[in-house]
Amino acid sequence: MKRFLKTHEFCVFIVIIILSAAITLINPNFFTLENGLDLFKSYSFMGVLAIGILFVLISGGIDISFAATATIAEYVMAVVCLRFGGNIISALLIASGIGIALGAFNGLLISKFRIPPIIATIATMNLYYGLLIVVTGGKWIYALPDWFRYFADIRIFTLVSKTNTPYGLSVVTLFWIVITAAAYFILRFTMLGREIYALGGDINSAERVGFPVKRLQVFVYSFMGFIAGIAGVIQALLVQTVAPNSIVGKELDVIAAVVLGGASLSGGIGTVGGTILGVVLIAIVKNGMTLVKISAVWSDVVIGVVILISVGFSSWQQKKEQSKSNIDIDGIEVES
């Protein structure tokens, strides 16, 4: 218990509670089930992507290309559904298949050719996104099939608010819940999960212990691609239009959310719980600012400050821990 109180996740949790209390004091509409469920629906896109990025960060890598991957998966899925029909299962299969293929290519570049992940995925982002716009001509898709629209409106349970509008737990949120549960299981209870942590902790040790390092890297980036494909479908379900340029540019926001949740960019550290809290914190900041009527132009300033304070605080603590256990050398980290 005492160890839990010192974790990064706990700090984020406290911040969330304080923020929620403050926002509720100003605008009681914030702390309602309706607003909460609505937030969980609209942030499921970011939440799902965050799980994928968490895997990549734990393995010690980074992925900038997932927004481009998600867009391509979304677009192809929509085109296929419009031309050949299908149902939600086939849509998910198509999108995640494309995601896995594009992600595996990243993994191949990183593991086989030893290209630093940030360089490799910046390159593939440009490649994927550029080709997508060239091939599609940047055209939006408005008319999605009816079954696709109906599916997005399904609720797991329905309640009625005071003003007689129905609300409830959206099926879209269910995607997020299922993926989060699966990720938690993989990371916590499978050999695969422990191997990914080992890979991020120290790639050389992992290799010497006998873990299939290269195969793990390909898996991690393919998994990111898979998640990006699912996220593409979620985005299409949420907004019911497919725009080639609507997701690209949000990569760094998602990475920021995961980092807020305590994942380290140097690998080996990060939890599913923390990642959810990170996404929730960003959601609350953005939603809360609207509810307390602070102009939207300030939202990035606030998020920037939150990120800097949060990562600054945790890095500072890490540095203090390290200098306690090592000979005190200013400015040295073992590996960054």
Place this chain on the structure above:
Amino acid sequence: MKSVAGKKNELKVLSIIMVFSFILMTILNPQEFLRTGNIQGMAFQLPELGILSLAMMVVMLTGGINLSIIATANIAGITSAMILTLPVAGGGDLSGGIILLSLIAGLAVAVLIGAINGILIAYIGVTPILATLGTMILVNGINIALTKGYVISGFPLPVRFIGNGTLLGIPFPLVVFLILAFFIALLLKRTAIGFNIYMYGSNKISTCFSGGNNNKIIMSTYIISGLLSGFAALVMISRFNSAKAGYGSSYLLVTILASVLGGISSEGGFGRVSGLVFALITLQIISSGLNLLRISSFMTIAIWGFVMILVMVVNYYIDRSRENVLRIVS
């Protein structure tokens, strides 16, 4: 191990690629590509990206990365622009003093952002990607809040000269770029700071043990990077005759591409200004050439990505064959 001879080879390869791309574009588009208008246009476009790439390069030499260069450039530009368009300043006919003040204020803000990055990375121990990602989001936010998303425009003639004027027929921004590139090359090659930057990028622990002050090295690197972003801002606002929150955001990844193409190792420690300049000229030749051929700018982006992968894969094979040679020799 990369020997000095290896580095010379890399420069040779880069210059061959540059000449090849020039010849290719000339063949593909003989009437338009060699026109003075086109050549001059290229000379006007190159410096912005060039100065920003220098800002990225110095940081990459230490093994870091600076995602906040564009945001820094924009906040510097907006600061200058706000002073230049102050109602009291009268708009059209400003005294030289105020113009100079505004430019210096812009540079000072850029240096400040660089210093914040440096403090976060050196003294607090945040990894470079994260620290600069945070400042990038924060500074972008401040930019939007300051301008409310509007464009600040209308600068006096001397300011517009920086980005649009010519000096003895040479575009003035190119002159600015060449001077800055020369100074950075000098700094990296001939001064203790430069030596330490390379040392830190190769091995920071041994740098520390050989008496380098790691915190000071990081501070000065990020301050230099910030200052260079500030200079890029001056060229940028002057060329557009305006400042805005989102200008040049597409440059960020291209600066990394240019650095990688120019032989700057993303793990730090290796790379030279001359390589970067060759890479920049090559990129400019290709993008102007494709533009003249009416090829979509998104196709150009895709080609950048492809070229970047190609270069890294070729580098991998070169490194591997070199390792093999070393193994056989020893």
